[in-house]
Amino acid sequence: MKILKFLAAFFKWFLIVFVISLATLMTFLSFDKGKETLVNTINTHLNTESYNVKIRSLSSFFPFVFSIDRIDLKEEEKTWLSIKDVTIDLNIGSFFLTRDLEGVFVGEGVFLNSLPKEKEGESEVKINNDESASITQLLSIIHAFLTSLNKFNISIDLSRLHLSPEFIGQEIDLALDGISLKYDKSKNHLSVVLPLLTRSFGSKLSFLASAEGEIEDFTVSFSIKTPEFHYDALDFKNIALQGKVTGLPSKGHGNLELDFLYNDIKASLNLASITLVDQILSLKNISLNGLLSSTQGDLSYNFETEEVAASIKGNSRDLTSLTSLASLGRFPLSGTATFEGHLKMHGTGPDSLRLKLQGTQLTGEDISVASLNADLLLDDFLTIPTVKGTIGMTDIKSNDVALDTLTLQSHLEKGQGPLSLKGQGKELTLDSLSTLNLGTDRQIITLNTFKALYDKEPFNLEKPFTIEVFGDDVTVSPATFKIVTFPFTFQGKKQGTALDFSLKGETDLGVLSKLFLYTGDIVKGILSIDFTIAGSVDQFDYDGILELKKGYYENITYGTKLHDLSFKAQAKDGLITLNNVKTRDGYGGYLHLNGTYDLIKKVFDFKADAVKMRFAYTDKLKIIAREGALTLKGPYNNAIASGSLTMDEVAYNITAAFGEDVAELNVIDPSKPQKIDKSKLKTNQKKSPNAFKLTFDFDIKIPPVFRVYGLGLDSLWEGELKVTQSLDDILMVGEIDLKEGELDFLGQTIEIDEGTLSFDGQEENIPYLALQASLEKNDFKAIVALNGRATKPSFALSSEPPLPQEEILSQLLFGSHSSKLSPLSALKLAKVAGELSGVGGGGSFTDLMKDHLGKEEVEVDGGDNKKDALLKAKDTLSDKVSIHLDQGVTPMDSKVVVEVEVTPKVTISTEAGAAKSSESVGVNYKWDY
Structure with a gap:
């Protein structure tokens, strides 16, 4: 009877388990009714093109084991789920009989690309809108299920789990290699190994985590590494994050190291200590290398109260990288600095920041600061701030403006x-006082006083005015400034995107240019303005009148002058129109100008005619145009000036232009080919671009009035040049030919036979000379060839009939053969030959004698006539004995003197030679008076 009951129970549970297993498998394989039915019959071995399932055993002891060789679920020929070599072993019998569940999951790989698309007519499974509630309910169900079990042991070993970017929904490719999970409920013990590999935004990230211990208090060790990570302009390199958390989430520790590259700025971050204790995260020993030379920093965050406390102290030997990063590369600033900061943020409470900064030798584009000191205390700075402290700077230079000191002081208390x-x-003083009233929804800034004095010219605020900001609305009360004695007023408002502002008054352009233009050019005149600015922020118009009286402009670099510059321009819809504007150069020449300037688009469109106009008039360059037609077109930051000019006079002084660069003249052998040192030919160096950028495209015709002179050259040329590029980088290209000229060489005036002057844009537009001159003298013809840059030409000497170089020089200097020269003339010839060949080094005649005679001092006393000339030499034998030699033209004019110092004021001298009839000894005494 007992046997029958046992068999009945056996078959009962067998049928239950078989039906449950069969239903589970059927549901898994054919859950989507809209797809092709994958399962027609269930046997112990199922095999199709889409799946391969093998049930290994289904015994009476109720272990349920089945293996999956391969399952590929497809949709429209695209596999979205792939399972390979998976074995599931569940002891279901123990679960039903004793509420014990033991299972093993072993597999080669699970690959999930994306979920299948829902077809029309299929019901959508919707999750509760409250996702957190749904998750909580799910966790509660799982917890209740696990609690109901008497025993729960599970083991999972999966070689690979791969989730594609299509499944995750972002540019992330996720793969887990070698997953291992073991849990024993009876011991409350969990062991997990989770190696993770992701490819995100073109980068590779590896993550290895392991956890072991009781479920309430276990230890998690983790390591995150990636060789690189790219996001926008930020490049991370060699990221390494390691740590260990015990009793998650109550306590833990770790460290972080990473390198990053941003806009060519290399830096590395190191967090030597990361700890988590009682919901307080602490970062200690923070260092940031590359941006900062040395740092000591700490930070803590309380997860419960949301309080933040941080402190940092360090220095930087070069602020370029840090300031470039802070300003996104626009305003890099070099220099050194030390800093100290303390930050406290109290969640919803007030915040506090204390910052101290000291910087030295700070330099950037168009600015330099010798020292900067800042000491600021900021409280509640995210809402209604309290700001107290001082920022001070010394020796500030910006363009042509300089200040010895500049100090900003704040006493802001709760806004x-x-x-x-x-x-x-020395030239500029500033004194400004403002009052701030900063509320949560309305901010009012009142400028009480503003006084400036630049080059003894005042620029003052006549009376206080306010700027009120309320949401998107801005209102400016009438603000009247006065430059010298000329007032102008600015006022208006902005409501949402609508604008309504006005600017009216007169100003002295001379003072205005000193204050704001910084070019150093001379600007004069009275400018009257009566403008209104109306419309929207995206599209607004200027209307009004712009009038200039008694205008004057002088370019200090080129000597260009514009006299009697007056006009009255009408502005309509943002377009300023100039008609029949005439300005003179002060010497009979003039420019006649017409055109428009678009204030909104900042675009020029001008035409000008030049007659007898002096475009340049300095010691080094004179340019007077006979006539020409010019245009100025294009936007403000890329305007193009073009046209053609016919020159009336052009003069170029090589010595004045490049006098500091003029070197010794070198004589070369014309019979040997000469090599050009291309390393010395450099292109024009680009300067930092101005806000206003002007490029050139001029065709210049030069009649035979282009005079080039200096360095012994005086010549007239003609030809055509093309002047292009910009004010910062003028490029002259073209070639002009010699009409006539002469060369002063070694005191001889030599007529130039032929020559060219080439501008090729090399070496700051220094022209390349190619000249040949000749001189006939005493049946002898000397030929001089001059080649090279105008500031450093080389001479080649030749003659007809051919003679050595020394003989050519002797003929040019003395008109005779070198063998017939006197000793002094021979020395002079040697000196000149040495200088021209580069041996002399530019020394004097007596310098050459020192080298040849080996004497300490050499001088020539010319006397009253050639017969009285003396060559004097001195040599020191010891610190108290010296010898003097006087060599005359004849032996009778020579003598030797030996001088011995007895005391600093007494010397004994002895003299002998043909210049004296007898030898002599003398005592000399010297005194100061």
Whole structure:
């Protein structure tokens, strides 16, 4: 009877398990009714093109084991789920009989690309809108299920789990290699190994985590590494994050190292200690190399109260990288600095920041600061701030403006208080006082006083005015400034995107240019403005009148002058129109100008006619145009000036232009080919671009009035040149030919037979000379060839009939053969030959004698006539004995003197030679008076 009951129970549970297993497998293989039915019959071995399932055993002891050789679920020929070599071993019998569940999951790989698309007419499974509630419910169900079990042991070993970017929904390719999970409920023990590999945004990230211990208090060790990670302009290199957490999430420790590259700035971050204790995260020993030379920093965050506390202290030997990163590369600043900062943020409470900064030798584009000191305290700076402290700078230079000191002081208490700015310099002084009232929804800034004095010219605020900001609306009360004695007023408002502003008054352009233009050019005139600015932020118009009286302009670099520059321009819809504007150069020449300037688009469109106009008039360059037609077109930051000019006079002084660069003249052998040192031919160096950028495209015709002179050259040329590029980088290209000229060489005036002057844009537009001159003298013809840059030409000497170089020089200098020269003339010839060949080094005649005679001092006393000339030499034998030699033209004019110092004021001298009839000894005494 007992046997029958046992068999009945056996078959009962066998049928239950078989039906459950069969239903589970059927549901898994054919859950989507809209797809092709994958399962027609269930046997112990199922095999099709889409799947391969093998049930290994189904015994009476209720272990349920089945293996999957391969399952590929496809949709439209695309596999979205792939399972390979997976074995599942569940002891279901123990679960039903004793509420014990033991299972083993072993597999080669699971690959999930994307979920299948829903077809029309299929019901959508919707999750509760409250996702957190759904997750909580799911966890509760799982927890209740696990709690109901008496025993729960599970083991999972999966070689690979791969989730594609299509499944995750981002540019992330996720793969887990070698997953291992073991859990024993009876011991409450969990062991997990989770190696993760992701490819995100073109980068590779590896993650290895392992956890072991009781479920309430286990230890997690992790390591994250990636050789590179790219996002926008930020490149991370060699990221390494390691750590260990015990009793998650109550405590843990770790460290972080990473390198990053941003806009060519290389830096590395190191967090030597990361700890988590009682929900407080602490970062200690923070260092940031590359941006900062040395740092000591700490940071803590309380997860419960959301409080943040941080402190940092360090220095930087070069601020270029740090300031470039902070300003996104626009305003890099070099120099050194030390800093100290303390930050406290109290969640919803007030915040506090204390910052100290000291910088030295700070330099950037168009600015330099010798020292900077900042000491600031900021409280509640994210809402209604309190700002107290001082920022001070010394020796500030920006363009042509310089200040000895500049100080900014703030006494802002809960959004209210004064802000003062004071500056002191030799040419400029500043004194400004503002009052701030910063509320949560309305900010009012009142400028109480503003006084500036530049080059003894005042620029002052006549009365206080306010700027009120309320949401998107801005209102400016009438602000009247006065430059010298000329006032102008600015006022208006902005409501949402609508603008309504006005600017009216007169100003002295001379003072205005000193204050704001910084070019150093001379600008004069009275400018009257009556403008309105209306429309929207995206599209607004200027209307009004712009009038200039008694205008004057002088370019200090080229000597260009514009006299009597007056006009009255009408602005309509943002377009300023100039008609029949005439300006003179002060010497009979003039420019006649017409055109427009678009204030909104900042585009020029001008035409000008030049007659007898002096475009340049300096010691080194004179350019007077006979006539020409010019245009100025294009946007403000890329305007193009073009046209053609016919020159009336052009003069170029080589010595004045490049006098500091003129070197010794070198004589070369014309019979040997000469090599050009291309390393010395450099292109024009680009300067930093101005806000206003002007490029050239001029065709210049030069009649035979182009005079080039200096370095012994005086010549007239004609030809055509093309002047292009910009004010910062003028490029002259073309070739002009010699009409006539002469060369002063070794005191001889030599007529130039032929020559060319080439501008090739090399070496700051220094022209390349190619000249040949000749001189006939005493049945002798000397030929001089001059080649090379105008500042460093080389001479080649030849003659007819052919003579050595020394003989050519002797004929040019003395008109006779070198063998017939006197000793002094021979020395002079040697000196000149040495200088021209580069041996002399530019020394004097007596310098050459020192070298040849080996004497310490050499001088020539010419006397009253050639017969009285003496060559004097001195040599020191010891610190108290010296010998003097006087060599005359004849032996009778020579003598030797020996001088011995007895005391600093007494010497004994002895003299002998043909110049004296007898030898003599003398005592000399010297005194100061």
